[in-house]
Amino acid sequence: MTWVGRSLKRFEDAPLLTGRARFMADAAIGARAVRFVRSPIAAGRIARIDIPDGVSAVTGADLIGVKPFRPRLNRSDFTPIEQPILPTDRVRFVGEPVVAVIAETPEAAEDAVDSVAVRFEPTPAVTDFVSALKADAPRVHDHAPANTVVDAKIRPPAVEAAFATAAHTVAIAIRSGRQSAFPLETRGARADYDPATGRTTLTVSTQMPHIVRTGLADVLGMREDDLRVVAPAVGGGFGQKMCPTPEYVVLIWLARRLKGSFAWIEDRHENLMASFHSRDQAHTVKGAFAADGKLLAIDVDLLCNIGAYSCFPVTHGVEPLMAMAEFPGPYDFPAYAARARAITTNTCPMAPYRGVSRPAITLAMERLMDTAAAKLGLDPVAIRRRNLVATFPYTSATGIKYDAGAYREALEIAAEKVDLPGFRARQMAARAEGRYLGIGFATFNERTGYGTPAFAPRMMDVTLGYETVEVAMDPSGFVEARIGASPHGQGLATTLAQIIADELGVAPDTIRVIHGDTDRTPYGWGTFASRGIVIVGGACKIAAAKLAVRLRAVAATLLQTEAGKVELADGRAALAGGPASIPIAELARAAYHQAHQFKDQPDIGLSARATYDPDGTYSNACHVAIVEVDVETGGVRLERFLAVEDAGRLVNPTIVDGQVRGGIVQGIANALFEEILYDQAGNILTTSLMDYAVPTAAEIPPIEIHHLETITDASITGAKGVGEGGAIGAPAAVINAVADAVESLGVAVYEMPIAPQRLRALIRAATGKKR
Amino acid sequence: MKPAPFAYHAPRSLADAVRLLTELGDDAKVLAGGQSLVAAMNFRLARPAALVDINRIASLDFVNSEGGTLRIGALARHARFERPLVEGVLGGLLPYVARHIAHLPIRSRGTFAGSLAHADPASEWCLVARTLDAEIVLTGPKAERRVPAADYFQGVFTTALRSDEIVSEIRIPLPGAGWHGGFAEFSRRAGDFALAMCLALIRIEGGRIAEAKIGIGGGADRPLRIAAAERALVGQAPDAAAFAAAADIAAREIDPMSDIHADADYRRDLVGAMTRRALAHALRA
């Protein structure tokens, strides 16, 4: 009997569901409250700061010796930009922290913020691509002309030749609106100085405790071992909680300076205004197609609005470079040209968000496919069938190797399940009644679980990737797995225990996963980029296998046999084919307390350590959305959503379904609901839940999931990453469906979110009905 | 997201509450369900120096119908209207409307009178009050005033209510026999304030519309009746053509607001669509 593959209930859930888990605001109790005076203007000079008597506050001028954040890539098409911790001269976006105030309670801290007077002298701001790219545009950073801070290009000669001879050229322009990752729990942290050791502990709602420690220690000029970083229960992150931010620097600085405890809990208004945004992109895409619909070449121009500053450690190159490298997606075509630019503007900085650029590039590619299909008289399934990669391993136009997947199978199964011909008949009948139904397909692949080999070509100062795990059995036979990564809702405490349990022959509930504490865990990266189960899971498997070797050796001595003949299963070490067996817990006792019997062992006790650093493995899926558009209001009702996905081996099917569903909901939000908006002057217009339309359960249809399981050796557990796929495919499926619904009206949809007002405006323009 | 400091009073009688409001002056606010006021205080958009909490004034907690009038006390919560309270056309219509207001927890606290005092242009109850020609009873330090809904609503969050007065009661004349009512609204998400809505009542006599009340909410700065649309309906057969014509008039007549979810052109489109749908609903319901 194996544990991998079973839908075990999550070990995490009992404390979460009974309110016993400690989140950041619980951890903040007892510390003095810190709150930030934030810039009300998008661009300008700080002329004067007046802090009334009796108010404790810190300004940039106080932070002597604290360095700015300056994440970098070592490549010539990258321009580094600096973020001051608290600016002393210039502000660059609405919400930028300028002054930190300290009070006894959060309420008093808000009063104190109100009492601080900062005089700003506004200067012209740029918020969008068009104005930022003008030659005479105001510069967000003086050394970056045309506000361009990444300008990467690939243009092999074959591309021009392909376009010159292609039967059809299809050109589209895509717009992907700005979105917030919007974790249920906002950011927050608490810093405590320990006078006994001189160390400071930062408890912080983060996905990456080790790299946050590195980043913070660097700007503060601290020894890393003087800083301990602890993540409590984290209520979602989705990328927004990867990077260290100025607020955390100020807390540590205060704790060390004033030798006390200081906490900041972000409120929702701040979160929407000043926590990393994402997805603000515009693509111009040209595809060259043969007469039969075969894609021959792509030429794409990718613009990413990265906001005012960069993000450590992934930098502001993360969106454009990801978009450029992964644009070819699941399609087999030989010639690819791209230009990818990062544009800095007077808006909140960008950071990775579930899917990172791929929701936008998948939208672009899938709209291109449907547009080409319409032009060539093909149906959406036929054009995809003709172009999907079918033989593996495959090397993409950007030189990335795809391990095996089920690209065509996913498409065929999805098409069958939704009964495309049946739907078309229903669609025709509905149209006769004045109802507009539409169907949208999105096929995509996703690089997941990639280590340093995949990150290295980005030439990062900090090359991410590997994960290290320490697995140790204590004398009572219980197991601790210490991981450098830090889950924030993915259920790794359960799934990793399942993987380890199978190697050790013990039950998963005897295994505790330790994470989120730099004092207790080996250096590692964290949970992002659909990597947890692949890389941490792989490292757990290797480390547990090593530990199993030790257990077998101990058992062999006690059972007076050879290690090769010992089997570990059901909590016992047994002689293969014989009746003799010992409980594994007894092996543990012996290993620690009868160590003199095991002199031949390399080490005393029972522990093993392993690092896994794979190249990466490709997941894939086909998503289908069926919608009904209310043409009078522009409202879109989702009737059905189907995902056929292949993420390799399912360690815990229920958890996989949860990941897929959650991603799809965020993707639907991306397609129809959520958008951060700024006005021309750079004022943010969407800082409450009234304006930033996070969908509710009422707007989400039931989501049907069908799994395929292609196992490849690119992942040592056979599992592929599943964290982001839902968010990657859903937007394109939904937008394709909306476009299909209104196509007969002559309406073309190439933007998301397609809020009702926007869709209605397109319909109004196309149908020409004026009042 | 924490309110600025304020003083708190919880009087037990309407007279005490009014006296407190008079003493405390302009900086005091009535606290009813708190579903608009407390949110505004947490955002520090509202900074009342004092709150006069009316939740303990038992005499304000009533809903009844006497002599053809539905009387709604200041503490009647939205949720109370989710079940039929009266006979006739409003019996089914009010619960249908009530379920469009916010979410259940908000409906369990927020009050009908609080909605009228707050006067959000997209409030369902404000639309109901305006369309059905309600009378709003305002109790102040001197006397009670009864203000017709047509005069009460003056703009976005602006009404005839004075700072020393309390909306103590709302009186809605019950439509008689022969009336049909329908309602339609469009919002982005379940529970959101509507971007536009219409409450339509028609009285049908001998197969023709004899009287009509067309109320629009969320379209302009206050709930409005569209007299031209009402006139156009009278004398017509209640059919799709008549409804479409009335809807076109409503869309044309409205002076639409504009915000990030709905610009003026879009609001006009919605007002038209909701008017037609509310009329169609009236015929079905």
Ligand SMILES: Cc1cc2nc3c(=O)[nH]c(=O)nc-3n(C[C@H](O)[C@H](O)[C@H](O)COP(=O)(O)OP(=O)(O)OC[C@H]3O[C@@H](n4cnc5c(N)ncnc54)[C@H](O)[C@@H]3O)c2cc1C
């Ligand atoms: C998420 C959300 C969604 C919502 N959606 C909707 C919606 O779709 N439709 C809708 O109509 N409303 C909606 N609301 C608002 C809700 O209905 C409020 O309850 C209502 O607007 C105010 O009623 P209240 O009793 O809560 O008043 P309070 O919040 O207590 O007070 C509101 C204002 O009215 C004054 N006031 C209250 N009662 C009186 C009185 N008797 N006399 C004098 N002044 C008084 C207060 O001083 C204050 O200025 C929503 C609210 C939220 C939080």
